[in-house]
Amino acid sequence: xxxxxxxxxxxxxxxxxxxxxxxxxxxxxxxxxxxxxxxxxxxxxxxxxxxxxxxxxxxxxxxxxxxxxxxxxxxxxxxxxxxxxxxxxxxxxxxxxxxxxxxxxxxxxxxxxxxxxxxxxxxxxxxxxxxxxxxxxxxxxxxxxxxxxxxxxxxxxxxxxxxxxxxxxxxxxxxxxxxxxxxxxxxxxxxx
Amino acid sequence: xxxxxxxxxxxxxxxxxxxxxxxxxxxxxxxxxxxxxxxxxxxxxxxxxxxxxxxxxxxxxxxxxxxxxxxxxxxxxxxxxxxxxxxxxxxxxxxxxxxxxxxxxxxxxxxxxxxxxxxxxxxxxxxxxxxxxxxxxxxxxxxxxxxxxxxxxxxxxxxxxxxxxxxxxxxxxxxxxxxxxxxxxxxxxxxxxxxxxxxxxxxxxxxxxxxxxxxxxxxxxxxxxxxxxxxxxxxxxxxxxxxxxxxxxxxxxxxxxxxxxxxxxxxxxxxxxxxxxxxx
Numbered sequence: 001x002x003x004x005x006x007x008x009x010x011x012x013x014x015x016x017x018x019x020x021x022x023x024x025x026x027x028x029x030x031x032x033x034x035x036x037x038x039x040x041x042x043x044x045x046x047x048x049x050x051x052x053x054x055x056x057x058x059x060x061x062x063x064x065x066x067x068x069x070x071x072x073x074x075x076x077x078x079x080x081x082x083x084x085x086x087x088x089x090x091x092x093x094x095x096x097x098x099x100x101x102x103x104x105x106x107x108x109x110x111x112x113x114x115x116x117x118x119x120x121x122x123x124x125x126x127x128x129x130x131x132x133x134x135x136x137x138x139x140x141x142x143x144x145x146x147x148x149x150x151x152x153x154x155x156x157x158x159x160x161x162x163x164x165x166x167x168x169x170x171x172x173x174x175x176x177x178x179x180x181x182x183x184x185x186x187x188x189x190x191x192x
Numbered sequence: 193x194x195x196x197x198x199x200x201x202x203x204x205x206x207x208x209x210x211x212x213x214x215x216x217x218x219x220x221x222x223x224x225x226x227x228x229x230x231x232x233x234x235x236x237x238x239x240x241x242x243x244x245x246x247x248x249x250x251x252x253x254x255x256x257x258x259x260x261x262x263x264x265x266x267x268x269x270x271x272x273x274x275x276x277x278x279x280x281x282x283x284x285x286x287x288x289x290x291x292x293x294x295x296x297x298x299x300x301x302x303x304x305x306x307x308x309x310x311x312x313x314x315x316x317x318x319x320x321x322x323x324x325x326x327x328x329x330x331x332x333x334x335x336x337x338x339x340x341x342x343x344x345x346x347x348x349x350x351x352x353x354x355x356x357x358x359x360x361x362x363x364x365x366x367x368x369x370x371x372x373x374x375x376x377x378x379x380x381x382x383x384x385x386x387x388x389x390x391x392x393x394x395x396x397x398x399x400x401x402x403x404x405x406x407x408x409x410x411x412x413x414x415x416x417x418x419x420x421x422x423x424x425x426x427x428x429x430x431x432x433x434x435x436x437x438x439x440x441x442x443x444x445x446x447x448x449x450x451x452x453x454x455x456x457x458x459x460x461x462x463x464x465x466x467x468x469x470x471x472x
Contacts, residue, residue: 115222
């Protein structure tokens with residue numbers, strides 16, 4: 001069954017983006033399809049962040065979700081975080097960022113996302129891969145029962161996406177498809 | 193099998209024809225228009241300046257689209273691209289600039305891949321055990337199959353203060369018949385003097401980038417962090433403008449024009465560039 005699902009997913013990617021793979025240039029139509037794939041990955045990440053941050057998530061479950069979230073990223077991806085008070089960027093490996101989020105000392109945490117996003121053009125790198133940036137906004141609310149303090153912030157997240165042409169074998173045939181991976185994320189606290 | 197084909201087609205069409213969908217779902221926070229108005233990426237600054245996207249930012253306009261480079265849209269966008277709260281750019285100068293770039297006969301656009309724009313990055317490094325501010329000037333260049341940002345210049349006070357070349361009759365020198373002595377006086381010049389730069393040509397300029405790279409490679413300078421970025425544009429004929437990021441409440445936020453100057457000739461342009469690069 002798992003094999004069938006994998007084949008279906010590959011077929012789906014290949015069908016959606018096969019025409020784009022014919023040439024190295026990405027047409028506006030294909031760019032739109034890639035944007036949608038990138039947004040799906042970002043949507044998955046935002047879902048995982050909400051689960052990891054939630055105090056209702058069990059430790060083992062949070063770890064499992066962190067593993068899944070890490071799989072969205074290219075190796076070596078980092079989070080660069082700055083606040084209103086300090087514009088200096090603090091760097092965290094993705095996993096460390098998730099662990100810090102999980103360990104935040106609040107009794108209740110609510111993470112939600114604004115109904116807005118922005119997707120840049122795709123630019124080609126020297127190695128032939130394409131790179132883009134997706135911008136989203138997150139609202140964080142943490143409540144501490146003991147002190148009764150309520151902390152809120154809104155952060156802008158600029159998420160790198162890498163778009164790469166890959167090949168796979170399906171039933172002895174080589175199929176090319178475009179894959180999207182997440183990369184470094186710049187997290188900026190906003191004044192909102 | 194037929195059912196599977198229909199399903200695949202359905203998924204593909206839903207992906208291709210719903211570019212605006214994203215994180216929207218239960219529990220989403222509604223933007224009151226501030227984030228929509230904000231120029232969220234420099235990429236959006238380019239697109240708005242050139243009128244290459246819809247007002248909600250979700251549709252990219254390409255050459256051939258009706259709205260692509262539309263003059264009315266550009267007029268709206270360009271007025272929104274100025275910092276209207278802290279920068280003191282005179283209204284008439286903004287108007288002159290906007291009219292020029294959006295003129296009917298000779299409109300001017302920004303181009304990501306063209307020269308004449310660069311980034312100024314404020315960074316912090318550890319140098320001799322102390323945190324020091326170093327400014328890196330970055331530019332985009334073609335490489336391999338695409339493009340890359342490269343460090344073009346460096347400005348660092350410690351490097352600048354390191355060189356103190358004197359001029360005129362009071363300066364140390366190698367006398368004009370030194371050659372007859374096989375330059376034996378180089379010993380005094382280079383071993384005893386603390387300022388060997390005195391023995392360099394008039395037009396000698398220290399290359400701070402090379403020193404910077406040498407010190408990094410020797411482990412004497414270690415990167416700490418980035419603390420600010422701005423961009424300098426010289427792509428519009430006889431105009432210079434600076435783009436900075438404004439993170440503040442309200443609708444006039446994001447990447448905006450923070451400085452605007454009109455120059456008459458190449459000499460004036462050089463003066464502006466020398467000021468930005470801060471090498472002396």
